[in-house]
Amino acid sequence: MAASSPKDPPGARAPTQVGRSLPEFRYPPVFETVLGVEFEPLKTWQIPHFGLLWDRLKEDFPESETKPPLGQSGPGPKTKVGEIVVELEVTNMPSVRCWYLEESGTRLLQVQKDRFIHNWRKVSGDEVYPRYEDAIRPAFEKEWPRFTEFLNDHGMGYPQVRRCEVTYVNHFEKGKEWESLHDLPDVLGVFSHLQAESELPSPQNVGFSANYPLPNEGGSLNVSLKQVLRHSDAKELLQFTLTAKGPPESSKTEDLLSWFDLGREWVVTSFADLTTPRMHSIWERTS
Amino acid sequence: MSPAATAAQDQETAWHPENTETVVTSPSTQWCEVTEVRGDDWAQSALRRLSDLGSLPDDWDGFGSPRISRDVFEVAFKLMRVLIEYENLLPSPAVVPTSGGGLQFEWINQAREFEIEVRPDGSLAALSLDEDGEADEEPVITQDDLLSRLIWVMAA
Numbered sequence: 001m002a003a004s005s006p007k008d009p010p011g012a013r014a015p016t017q018v019g020r021s022l023p024e025f026r027y028p029p030v031f032e033t034v035l036g037v038e039f040e041p042l043k044t045w046q047i048p049h050f051g052l053l054w055d056r057l058k059e060d061f062p063e064s065e066t067k068p069p070l071g072q073s074g075p076g077p078k079t080k081v082g083e084i085v086v087e088l089e090v091t092n093m094p095s096v097r098c099w100y101l102e103e104s105g106t107r108l109l110q111v112q113k114d115r116f117i118h119n120w121r122k123v124s125g126d127e128v129y130p131r132y133e134d135a136i137r138p139a140f141e142k143e144w145p146r147f148t149e150f151l152n153d154h155g156m157g158y159p160q161v162r163r164c165e166v167t168y169v170n171h172f173e174k175g176k177e178w179e180s181l182h183d184l185p186d187v188l189g190v191f192s193h194l195q196a197e198s199e200l201p202s203p204q205n206v207g208f209s210a211n212y213p214l215p216n217e218g219g220s221l222n223v224s225l226k227q228v229l230r231h232s233d234a235k236e237l238l239q240f241t242l243t244a245k246g247p248p249e250s251s252k253t254e255d256l257l258s259w260f261d262l263g264r265e266w267v268v269t270s271f272a273d274l275t276t277p278r279m280h281s282i283w284e285r286t287s
Numbered sequence: 288m289s290p291a292a293t294a295a296q297d298q299e300t301a302w303h304p305e306n307t308e309t310v311v312t313s314p315s316t317q318w319c320e321v322t323e324v325r326g327d328d329w330a331q332s333a334l335r336r337l338s339d340l341g342s343l344p345d346d347w348d349g350f351g352s353p354r355i356s357r358d359v360f361e362v363a364f365k366l367m368r369v370l371i372e373y374e375n376l377l378p379s380p381a382v383v384p385t386s387g388g389g390l391q392f393e394w395i396n397q398a399r400e401f402e403i404e405v406r407p408d409g410s411l412a413a414l415s416l417d418e419d420g421e422a423d424e425e426p427v428i429t430q431d432d433l434l435s436r437l438i439w440v441m442a443a
Contacts, residue, residue, distance in 0.1 A: 031319055034318075067314065069314065110316070165316065205325050205331070228321035229322050229324060230321050231320040231360055231364040233341055234340060234360045235338065235341060236338045237321075
């Protein structure tokens with residue numbers, strides 16, 4: 001989540017697009033961030049292009065892995081309710097996604113014929129979140145042009161972007177933010193009704209998901225809570241994920257970044273709205 | 288099964304934990320891997336047991352064994368994902384730490400036993416013990432082997 005760096009006086013930021021100043025935390029529970037772009041499938045993209053692209057990225061991303069592809073995340077921006085759209089793709093080419101990993105294990109680029117995604121994550125869990133303005137956004141701003149330049153050099157033109165995605169994955173650890181599911185009302189306001197004198201016992205497990213439309217047909221915000229175990233250290237936690245998706249004004253880099261700024265503002269303000277003052281105290285909310 | 292026979296089978300049906308994602312979960316943009324805890328069945332108990340093992344300190348056995356490593360947990364959770372697919376058919380495993388920093392899944396039914404060890408380096412090994420105490424050690428385990436061995440244990 002957003003937080004000011006020590007050099008920023010409170011209130012120094014420009015007004016946000018959602019019309020309020022962004023909440024900021026000194027120790028936000030964010031474990032992973034995703035800035036992604038989905039575009040019209042590149043018709044001439046072939047398997048060897050993954051290797052050719054890696055050749056350009058290898059100095060910064062020395063490891064690679066092959067993964068199954070991501071599906072399309074929803075209707076395209078021009079699809080309207082009631083409109084019948086049939087999309088068929090006939091191809092013999094296997095669909096894959098390639099991961100390019102930074103040596104530190106904290107940054108990842110994901111590429112497939114209709115996706116470009118930048119991930120940042122914690123590895124040990126002790127890392128300080130490097131902040132959207134200082135590291136996450138600049139990283140995309142650097143890597144996206146490298147990718148589009150590669151496409152241009154190989155005659156594929158500039159991608160026609162369908163939608164952008166901003167995802168923040170937050171981890172509320174058992175033993176830190178909560179001890180048992182009886183504590184849920186202390187974590188998320190949506191469970192506050194359980195604080196009343198309810199006859200209900202504590203739930204055995206918990207999960208929920210909600211979708212919110214963004215104004216002006218600007219996309220949607222999905223919020224989900226899952227009770228999970230993290231593979232890297234087997235810690236039990238509540239994974240609270242906020243994902244904003246929507247169409248940018250155009251495919252230009254500045255419009256993608258502008259949409260990311262907006263999406264991230266919705267993610268951050270919604271995060272603060274949905275979590276409780278008690279949690280804000282643990283994460284040391286500063287504004 | 289002899290190592291040679293296992294290796295031959297490995298060519299066709301080898302199960303590599305990193306490939307299970309295609310079978311049991313939908314790909315997502317998220318990088319950090321997690322397994323959802325739900326239900327009140329043995330899978331949840333086994334997952335919680337794994338979580339408990341995550342808090343073991345170094346020298347947990349008094350003989351200098353290190354805490355269970357990230358590599359071991361990554362493989363163990365991928366194995367669990369496969370087991371969860373068959374949770375209505377399979378019996379509950381015991382999950383125990385092993386010296387050296389690995390862990391082991393164990394199924395025991397009367398005189399038959401089947402064990403899968405996740406070694407400290409993240410590799411897998413399997414061991415079957417029949418009613419006569421005969422051991423069959425398999426250095427490589429395939430998904431088909433895993434299921435057929437579990438059915439064998441249940442049939443005792």
